Amino acid sequence: MKKILILLLFVTSIVSAQKKEFKYSLSGIKKIVLESGTRIVLTAGNTTELVLSDNANNHKTYERDEHKEKLKEDKRKGLTAIYPGGKDNTDGFGFSITKEGNVLYVTDLKSTYQRHGIKLVLPKTMNISANAGTLGSISLEGFTGEVEVATNVGRIEMKNVTGPITANTSVGKIDIDFDKVSQTSPITISSSVSEIDVALPADTKADIELRTQGTVYTNFDFDIPTKKGMPNVSGRKTINSKLNNGGVKIYIKSSMGNIYLRKK
Amino acid sequence: MKHLTDEEIMLQIADGQLQLLSILFDRYHVRIYNYFNKMVHNKMVSEDLTQDVFLKIIKYKTSYKNGNFAAWIYTIARNIFSSYYQRVKKERSNEINDDLLASEETTVSESKQEELDHLQKALLKLKRSERELIVMHRFQEIKYEQIAQIIGSSENAVKVKTHRALKKLKEIYFQA
Amino acid sequence: MKCNHIQNKLIGFLENSLSEVANSEVKEHLKSCTNCNKELEDVKSFLNILDNQKTEIPSNNLRDNFNKMLASEMANASPKVIPLKPQQDWKSYLKVAASIVIVIGAFLFGKHQSNITKIASVKNEHKEQVLALLENTSASKRILAVTNAEEFTKKDTKIIEALINRLFFDKNANVRSAAAETLAKFSSEIIVRDALIKALETDKNTTVQIELIQILAKIQEKRAIESMKKLLENEETPQYVKQQVELNLPSLL
Structure with a gap:
């Protein structure tokens, strides 16, 4: 019944350009592994379900295409979309969802060019692993579980997180704002060229390792031991320091970009 | 780690070193997959059954007692095939009447007939036990002695049965 | 007849x-x-x-599913990695006792923050735990294990092999980078050097590539010159990676 309702909602939403949603129960799930090549927005919600929706903020184009969409919809009547990457089991959303033990794999079956962003609402404590492919970006807020993200050119943005965080991008900018810092296991943030901007609470206990050929800017008090010997061939510089007598390891590495480490 | 024998690795797995199973997977999965695929001629089913074998290895790891690993893994594979076969047979007998099934000692309908080549068709006309001997001996190149160990028979009996099965297969093959 | x-x-x-x-x-x-x-x-x-029947190769799904299955089995099994072998003397009992302590420690790991350093030092004697942690489903935990692996000596071939395995096959680029960094500490071993060169040829992630270029220059591995030149010639190599090669290559020549 619920499914039919959602399906109805989905069908009507194409015409009226309303927000469409797909829900999936997360009982027994500890971790979500998400793959999609688009702009991914993840929000922590007061929910026990995964709530998936399109996040095209460009509603104008949609309205203009409304007529076209309707024609397309008529064409699709009685047919089902099939994809090379797996079976769509999200009522036409174009995602494949599979459960393996306590891990849920959510894989986008549509290509980057067909998506204009997706939005997921997940329980606050969920562990998340998200990969935005070649072109996608990731933005998430409010999670207290472990977060793993990877992008290529897209930006990585996190707010109100606690870690453990493992983030990597080649070209995208990274901005991470910690609420507090979980001492469970290491935090690693790395980028090849772009700048990394990290904000930590003033009382964070951590062993920090910063490495870049760019410049590090911070308002934390760093006690930097002066090292002699070993000429630095590659021009790479490492700064090690303890914050508040030390704690969890935090690695921040950018090959060429600047590192901004802010005290809040 | 790569130079350890199957048995040494399996003992460590039994000891809780589950990650080592990936080495045994590398060594055996193609063989086990081909065993199933020759038996049922269905790729999807064969992959599933192969996966089952490795899951069972984990579940029953403590029951492994230092014996020949190849024999052990094939014993597991045979058991899995057996229960799969019983299940399919049961499912099918619910649909079709039993007499028809009794005369058809194969799982042919599992696969699309037209896709099978001539040899495969002939193979599937053999009895399950005959087919298995040929698959193990000719395709998997397991020695008679080891097959005997796996199916719990004597080397000589296995040899005679295999030869008989081969002869039968040859007749079916050239006849059709 | x-x-x-x-x-x-x-x-x-x-x-x-x-x-x-x-x-x-x-x-x-x-x-x-x-x-x-x-x-x-x-x-x-x-x-x-x-005999001319060819062996069929199963699809990649089989391996993928196997890896997933193994990972989840390992995750399920991890709270009870106590060796089940019959114990012969009191020393083994001590070992069991110690490993129980570690297992409990690992269990409380997530909840009690200050335990980290303690566990790290006990781990030194218990590389099995590190080896198991290297396969953990959490990338952060794997990085922890990779860094802890530094404490072992080059004689621990199991550790080195497990690290090389991470360097080649870990899905997470940060884990691969960390593995490369730890391996650099064992660079007196030829298999380690070979692995680092090989990884530079195969890894597609630019962060990992840059890490490897810097390491190979630092350990003065001249055999990497070829692979670095290849990177320079390859049109698909991003400019900033080439820049790193140009920066580091001269130190090898």
């Missing part, structure tokens, strides 16, 4: 599995019987057909 008897033995004859008596009996008969010779050819060609 005689022919029938011989024909039943032809397969065994071809397989060389007949008794000596039976073998010479068949040989003798074949000298004079055209019928059985023809049958022999038939059997031969038929066995040939059988």
Whole structure:
């Protein structure tokens, strides 16, 4: 019944350009592994379900295409979309969802060019692993579980997180704002060229390792031991320091970009 | 780690070193997959059954007692095939009447007939036990002695049965 | 009648599995019987057909599913990695006791923050725990294990092999980078050097590539010059990676 309702909602939403949603129960799930090549927005919600929706903020184009969409919809009547990457089991959303033990794999079956962003609402404590492919970006807020993200050119943005965080991008900018810092296991943030901007609470206990050929800017008090010997061939510089007598390891590495480490 | 024998690795797995199973997977999965695929001629089913074998290895790891690993893994594979076969047979007998099934000692309908080549068709006309001997001996190149160990028979009996099965297969093959 | 008897033995004859008596009996008969010779050819060609059956390669799904299955089994099993072998003396009991402490420690790991350093030092004696942690589903935990692996010596081939495994196969680029960094500490080992060069040729992630370029320059691995030049020549290599090569290559020449 619920499914039919959602399906109805989905069908009507194409015409009226309303927000469409797909829900999936997360009982027994500890971790979500998400793959999609688009702009991914993840929000922590007061929910026990995964709530998936399109996040095209460009509603104008949609309205203009409304007529076209309707024609397309008529064409699709009685047919089902099939994809090379797996079976769509999200009522036409174009995602494949599979459960393996306590891990849920959510894989986008549509290509980057067909998506204009997706939005997921997940329980606050969920562990998340998200990969935005070649072109996608990731933005998430409010999670207290472990977060793993990877992008290529897209930006990585996190707010109100606690870690453990493992983030990597080649070209995208990274901005991470910690609420507090979980001492469970290491935090690693790395980028090849772009700048990394990290904000930590003033009382964070951590062993920090910063490495870049760019410049590090911070308002934390760093006690930097002066090292002699070993000429630095590659021009790479490492700064090690303890914050508040030390704690969890935090690695921040950018090959060429600047590192901004802010005290809040 | 790569130079350890199957048995040494399996003992460590039994000891809780589950990650080592990936080495045994590398060594055996193609063989086990081909065993199933020759038996049922269905790729999807064969992959599933192969996966089952490795899951069972984990579940029953403590029951492994230092014996020949190849024999052990094939014993597991045979058991899995057996229960799969019983299940399919049961499912099918619910649909079709039993007499028809009794005369058809194969799982042919599992696969699309037209896709099978001539040899495969002939193979599937053999009895399950005959087919298995040929698959193990000719395709998997397991020695008679080891097959005997796996199916719990004597080397000589296995040899005679295999030869008989081969002869039968040859007749079916050239006849059709 | 005689022919029938011989024909039943032809397969065994071809397989060389007949008794000596039976073998010479068949040989003798074949000298004079055209019928059985023809049958022999038939059997031969038929066995040939059988033996030419190619081995089918299963799809990648099989390996993927296996890896997932193994990971989840390992995750389920991790709270009880106590060795089950019969214990022979009091020392082993101590070991069990110690490993129970560690297991409990690992269990409380997530909840009690200050335990980290303690566990890290106990781990030194218990590389099994590190090895298991290297396969953890959490990337952050794997990084922890990779960094802890520094404490072992180059004689711990298991650790080194596990690290190389991470360097090549870990899905997470940060784990691969960290593995490369730890491996650099074991660079006196030739397999480590080989692995680092190989990884530079195969890894597609630019962060990992840059890490490897810097490490290979630092350990003065001249055999990497070839791979670095290849990166420079490859049109698909991003400019900023080439820049790193140009920066580091001169130190090797």
